[in-house]
Amino acid sequence: MxxxxxxxxxxxxxxxxxxxxxxxxxxxxxxELHPKLESKEVTVTFNGKHLTEEEKVRFTDYFNEANFLKKYYIFPGNEKLFLHPETNVTPFVINLKRGKKDVNFFVYSYDDHVDVVKQYKKKVVSYSLSSDYLQKVTMSTKGLA
Known part of the structure; x- marks a missing residue:
């Protein structure tokens, strides 16, 4: 038996x-640390303004195609340093609802890499991406056109 x-x-x-x-x-x-996002399921804002549907689709596609570089380790108590870094870069904010949970991605574009801070529940993870398009996005939504 x-x-x-x-x-x-x-x-x-x-x-x-x-x-x-x-x-x-x-x-x-x-x-999955860097998930593939569906543009229909997310909202993308920059400086408090929602991107147009075309800009959102383009931004989401390039976010999905970006190459993962490395994960940053966050020690307990240092989450605020990643959520609100001391930088003059304004992040793109991606909001996603998965079931009952809200997931927020803060995308900081620099010349040589893109930093992503992912916040879900009370957890915060951060990682770095490489994407020619996202790295070239200027500090205005004109960079998306």
């Missing part, structure tokens, strides 16, 4: 964890 239960449980696990499984995609998506 134990052998039969073990075989059945093993078969179910193999089916759920096989590469084409939607379950695998869902589990991986839960832990």
């Amino acid at each position: 134990t052998f039969v239960i073990t075989v059945v449980v093993g078969f179910i696990l193999k089916f759920l964890l096989s590469p084409p499984s939607a379950m695998v995609g869902w589990v991986i998506g839960k832990f």
Whole structure:
């Protein structure tokens, strides 16, 4: 009887964890640091103003295509330093609602990289991206055209 239960449980696990499984995609998506965003599901603002639909789609596409460089480690208590850095760069703010949770991305564009601060629940993570387009975006939405 134990052998039969073990075989059945093993078969179910193999089916759920096989590469084409939607379950695998869902589990991986839960832990993805730099997720792919759907432009229809997000709002993008710059300096308190919403981007037009065309600008939002373009910005989201380039955000999705950006190359991940490295993750910054945030020590407990230092979250505010990443959420409100001492810089004169105005961030693009991406708001996303996943289920009941709000996820905010603060995108800071510099000449040589793009810093992203992701805030969800009470957690804050930060990482760096490389994207020619996002790095060239000027401090006004004219850079999106």
